[in-house]
Structures are given as structure tokens and as C-alpha cells.
Amino acid sequence: MKTPRVAVLGAGSWGTTVAAIASRSSPTVLWARDPETAQSVGERHVNERYLPGLALPKALEATTDLHRAVESADVVVAAIPAQSLRAVLREIAPTIRPWIPVVSLSKGLERGTHKTMTEVIAEELPGHPAGALSGPNIAAEVASGMATAATLAMPDEALASQLAELFRTNRFRIYSSSDVRGVEIAGACKNVYAIAVGMADGAEAGYNTKAMVMTRAGHEMARLGVAMGGRMETFAGLAGMGDLIVTCTSSRSRNRHVGEELGRGKTVEEILGQMSQVAEGVATAPVLVELAEQLGVQVPIAREVLGVLRDGRTVRDAYRGLLRSTPGNEMDGDSW
Template identity: 40%
Template structure:
């Protein structure tokens, strides 16, 4: 009997995951999208026209808004819902999700009110179960086109991580394993904040030297924060850390970098949000990380300045001056 994987969410990464998983002809893949009209359109046209136009779903992938139909017989759930909507979405469908079924999370963020990581939110809402974080430099636009990419499947249970590794690996998508779930999730969340900072630098026209410094000092802040919360420092030197950070800071596909760039060019956050189709996780994550860092007295100057720009209307130029004029110190 073919294994079945149900993808919870109808966004770009959900679509890309469906395309990856469907390369195994022995696997049934179903996407659950909450919006009935949206799901029906994807099922009929075989295309996520809003977020991945021109890329078509394999014939075997089913799309439905009926959660009971979507999860029936599933061996794995893939969670692909923005972190700010994760709790509410899972609360709506939680009764339909079987206990104990492992969840593969491709979510990169943190809950602002509770400071919980995606795996913790999942367990909090739908009960204790294995959660695997699939993370790394992995823009959906490129994955869906079958461009080469490498990521990490992080899970405290190495055997389960290896199972997910085999599920997702194709000739164009390479998966490594890692036992550091905490570090992998924190790296995936914090890189979005640094992505906003890199975008601000781009918007101000500061050039490559400035962006390189932002990436380098950004990974220092990410590592400092992660280690304080119990992560393995080696994680931040790998695909989930510096790898994902580089892609986020340089790619034209990056929503967080794009938000920063528009801020640097003089737009307000309200103006930007009113014209965005997809969610930029870094905005919510900045509030969460800034609050947690302050409570734990973790020094994070880049995060502090991004927070001030996003939520206190500090000008990007003033934020840059604040960073450049900090007291001199050793690297």
C-alpha cells in the first residue's frame, strides 16, 4: 500500500513540497488548503497561480479544503503554515489530526506572544508527537523548478530524521540529517530578521561590503542567541544557519529581504503589508526575538535596530548610524 503524506497549507512552500514528494510514484500526496475556492482552483488548474504561476502540480497530487479527506490514511503531516497563523489553524483542524502521526515542519518563525518555536506550537495544540524541522536555503520558487538545493532534516530521533531524509531526497534535492532541532528552528527564525536588515542595506544603496558585514555579524547574533537557548553552535555553521542566512539576504525571491529593501527606499511598514501577497515571517519574529533577547539580556544590536525600524518608525538611516557608531570592540 502506498504511503500518504498530507501537506497542511496551500502556500508556495506547500506546493513545492508536494512537487518534491510526488517524485516518488509510490507516495500519495494531498494538499489541504483552508480556503475552499483557492483549493478548488488549484485542484482544477493544477497551478498555484497566486504564488507559483507557471509551475504545475503532478497529476497525482490532490488539493482539497476538506480536512477529513485530506488527512485520511496519512502517515506523515507536513506543516506549511505561517507561524503567526499556525496555532489558530491547527486549533481549527486539530480534532481531525490523528494522535502520534509525525509532523514535518517547514515553518521558519516564532510565536510572538509565547516565544514558542514551530515544533513547540504544534505539540502544544495537537498533542505530543515527533516533529521534524526541514530547513535550510530553500526558496520555494527554485525548488518547484527542480533547481538543485540542499537542506537539513532536524530531529532528536535520528532514525526518524533519516526516514524524512529518504522521503524528500531527489536527484535535485539533497537532505542531510541533524539532531539539533532547537538550533535548526532558531536559525530558521532569526535569519529572517537579518534578511530584513540586509534588505534595508540594499534599499539604502549601501553595496556589497555592507551586506557582507550584515551577514557576518548577523550569524554571530544568531549563534549567540541560539547557544543561550541550548542549541549546538555547529548548527549555525551549516545549511540551517549560514546557508539559509546567505540565501535570505541575497535572493530576489526573499520576502523578508524585499520588506527591508522597501523600508530602506522610504516606504512605511503599513504600505508594504497592504501590497504583499505572502507572509514575511521576519516581521512577527522580530517582535518575539527582541522581547526574548531583552528578557535574557542577550546582546543583539542588529535585531534591536530592525525592531526599532519596524515598530517604532526609526528611520533606516538612523538605524544604520546607530550600528556603525557603537563602541569599538574585538571581533
């Protein structure tokens, strides 16, 4: 079999990291919107904007030409923010070769449609197998060689196992799954709950409070994920609890940072205006709450996060609201 050619769309920190890993075993091209980023990666083998100080493989190519990136690809990896993915897929639809798999790295839900990223891929690129790679993966740590793992989910688990070889290294372990829905919902939800935990940190609520919120957030996102067709065990795995833990605790987490700054009294507009990368949880929070309402699933933590992000509630208001509710059965109840 020939070595597959890989196109990674999106030159943020995680897209660049995955492209660097793939380029070690397969011809890989990274698409960047920004000409300076493409030039930096392609000529100087660094991405100073998103991965400062980390050397990239010389074999990794970079381009600003979207059609050139995908025209000969055997696998496409989409590292595009959730709210921009559809437009990029629509643009490549005339160029991408038929039937090749598309792997999403995006962790969000589309506003308006409430679609997961693989559902967006299915609508814009019908016939292409679509899956998701997700786990406790802080890009800078993976890029610098620290050990971690992720789950690659495809409808056909045999295909997931084959594709996993493109990204697996001695220190980046890739597990396969067929629960695409569960992996995607976990990846989207954890960003919202990381904002909640960051709010606790910013308000100096203490470690006990943070542990309580993380634990109940895991339960809350599993309830919603199962109602949407995911498998319960996925939410206890790498894409679920694993990703939730790292996103809620890492100082590198963009979503936790948003929550922390909210807890210190800043507005969401101020916080986002000072960030160079997207915090997906901000756009995902209203979609998550709307989906839960449609399905009749109680998501009080997510609802309080949305109240702070959109409705002008304070962090103290949010935590008072949560603590006023009466706890029920820990495992079977709907309360938080």
C-alpha cells in the same frame, strides 16, 4: 512497509513545492484555505497564485477540507504562517491519527508565548514527534528543479533520516539532524536579519556594508540560538548560514524585499499591504528581541530592525546606531 500518506497544510509557494515533491513517491494531499487555489492545483495542476507557470504533478491532490486532508495521513507537513499555526493544529487535533510525525516548514516564533513551531506542535498535538525542515530553499527555484539542499531535524535522528526519503530528489538533497531547536531558531532569525540586509540595499549602502551585516548577523543569531539550546555547528550549516545567505541576497526573498522597501522610504504598512504572502521577519523581530532580553544576549542588529519596524526610526537612524557602537573581540565579544 506501506508507502506513507502525506498531508501538507498550506498552499503557499513553499507548501505547494514540498507537496509536489512528496507526491512523486507518496500519496499526497495539499490543504488550501482558498477554494480557487485548491481547484487550480487539483484540476489544472498549477498554483498560479504562488507558483505561476510551473506545472505540478497530476498525482498531487488538493482540498479545502482540513479534516479530510489529515484523517488518513501518516505524515503531516505544516506550511502555515507562524502566527496561524496554533489555530490550525487545534482544529485538526480531534482528527489526526495518534503518534504520527509532524514536520514544520514555518520559520518564525509565536508572538506572546515566544514558542518555536515544534513547541506549539507539542502543546497542541502532544505525543506527536515534531521536527523542522529548513535550508536555503527559494520555493520557485526548488519547484523548477534547481539544485539545493535542506536539513530535516527531528528529536530522533533515525526518524529524521526515514522522513528525509519523502522529500529527497536528485536535486533536492536532504540532510538529517537531531538539533531541532537550532534549526528552528536559525530559520526564524534569518528572516529578521534579511530585513536588515534589505534595508542596506534599499539605502544603497554598498556591497561591503551588506557583507558586514550578513556576517555579523550570522554571529548574532548563533549567540542567541546557542543560549536557547541549539548547537553552534547548526548555525554554520544549511539551516543557519545557508538559509541566511539566500534570504539576504535573493530578489525572491519576501523579508529582504520588506527591508529594501523600508530603505527606499516606504512604511511597513504600505509594504505589507502590497504583498500577497507573509514576511515572517516582521512578526518575529519583537519576539526575537524579547527572548534575547530574557536570556541576556545582545542582539543589536535585530534591535535596530525592530526600531524601524515598530518605533518609527528611519533606516539611516538604524545604521547610525549600529556604527556608533564600539567593536570588540570578533569571535567572543557581545558587540555587533
